[in-house]
Amino acid sequence: DGGITQSPKYLFRKEGQNVTLSCEQNLNHDAMYWYRQDPGQGLRLIYYSQIVNDFQKGDIAEGYSVSREKKESFPLTVTSAQKNPTAFYLCASSRTRNTYNEQFFGPGTRLTVL
Amino acid sequence: AQTVTQSQPEMSVQEAETVTLSCTYDTSESDYYLFWYKQPPSRQMILVIRQEAYKQQNATENRFSVNFQKAAKSFSLKISDSQLGDAAMYFCAYRITSSGNTPLVFGKGTRLSVIA
Numbered sequence: 408d409g410g411i412t413q414s415p416k417y418l419f420r421k422e423g424q425n426v427t428l429s430c431e432q433n434l435n436h437d438a439m440y441w442y443r444q445d446p447g448q449g450l451r452l453i454y455y456s457q458i459v460n461d462f463q464k465g466d467i468a469e470g471y472s473v474s475r476e477k478k479e480s481f482p483l484t485v486t487s488a489q490k491n492p493t494a495f496y497l498c499a500s501s502r503t504r505n506t507y508n509e510q511f512f513g514p515g516t517r518l519t520v521l
Numbered sequence: 522a523q524t525v526t527q528s529q530p531e532m533s534v535q536e537a538e539t540v541t542l543s544c545t546y547d548t549s550e551s552d553y554y555l556f557w558y559k560q561p562p563s564r565q566m567i568l569v570i571r572q573e574a575y576k577q578q579n580a581t582e583n584r585f586s587v588n589f590q591k592a593a594k595s596f597s598l599k600i601s602d603s604q605l606g607d608a609a610m611y612f613c614a615y616r617i618t619s620s621g622n623t624p625l626v627f628g629k630g631t632r633l634s635v636i637a
Contacts, residue, residue, distance in 0.1 A: 438622030449612060449629040457622050465624065497566065501622050510625055512566035
């Protein structure tokens, strides 16, 4: 079945370490997105990519980095520069030329900094 | 800046009753889409309903309907015949339609409880 996978579901990191969250989609979608969810904050955009080898910063990009080398994959690296990385991270994708360009979401990754 | 405001952090409804969740947005764009997403305890985001700004007719999906007031920039969600499975966080979201695939702008959410 087509869909979006995120791994791992739970991730623990020590302070000062970089960590990479995986996001893969087999929906043949052009665009991919990373959102961060904190209690009471809704979802906030970190980065997004409309095509391969191109991406744009969102509202809270500081301390994060991404790459888009393949259409199917959009990994997010949380660097040690991110001051408060403990959060729930959601990846999404959407197809160009779809009427609503509806975004489909993965199951998320819960990152905890110890 | 584009913003989405959900003024009700928490709501509750009796099973089989009707509840309305509020959402207002701020934009200078004339063409955009509006969405309501549901996030149950599993935390999987599920699209509930969507509305194109140029359509005057309110969208409806089974027990879910919206009241879209473009001039007032209001997009409320009505859930009829509430069921226990409707208990979740509900997020209102907005995106402009220009420039291809644009990100969603979310409100902070409304937590809906359904009382048996």
